[in-house]
Amino acid sequence: MAAATKMRWGELDENDDDGDLSFLLPPLVVTGPDENGIKKTVEYRFDEETGKTVKVTTTTRVREVARTRVTKRAIERRGWAKFGDAAHIDAGARLTMVSTEEIVLERPSAPGSKTEDPLVPKLDRGAALMLCRICGVKGNHWTSKCPNKDLAPQLDALVDRPPTPDTGNGGSRQGKYVPPKPKESDMRRRNDENSVRVSNLSEDTHEDDLRELFGSFGPLTRAYVSLDHRTGESRGFGFVSFVYREHAEKAIAKLNGYGYDNLILHVEWAAPRPN
């Protein structure tokens, strides 16, 4: 911090070259442009050959700027005496501020934090935070990556097949895990089943367009257009997920073969996304 107040970044950059001592010289002084568009700069340079400091004065006439952009009144204001901070410091130098505020960064598993559990085997930092719902232990994988996935009971309650009342939170049979009834807020994005794939989209069809087009059939959880990672352009297909499967069915029936943006849409059930 202390160094930063003495020497600013911009200067450090320029003076990185060895032997360039120009930062020891008086700074460049610019006056004007005045009402005639005359700008003067006074600058000091170090002449390698003579080993002497030379003063370089440049006078230029700034035509375009003075005539087209800067009003006469504005030029007049430049002549005003400086006041406030600007009266005794180089105002330009203060445009970039050096913050003295301390910012505390939090790291996962920071030493001494309560996530550091001595009973948990130490794997990678942060790995111990991964709690698999199938294995029921903190370990090195999430539920979705669990090697025992296939042996596990069905965990994800789907919107269209909600848990029946008798398997709900209440009468639990002994030892059997009963998934809690999903909250309304979770149901909205949980289910990928009701997704349709839309293709033959025109280049300028965006997600909002898909929302508008498919949203009339029922509530959506998602509208997505596949983009080329490099160019950001649409790849001409996308996905729309519905809250309710029946709405997806209706959208497919109605929109498949439907002319949109002078192209014929192709709408079908989306294949499940690969891992």
Place this chain on the structure above:
DNA sequence: AATGAGCGA
């Protein structure tokens, strides 16, 4: 013709 991104109990 073509099957998506990134997050985390």
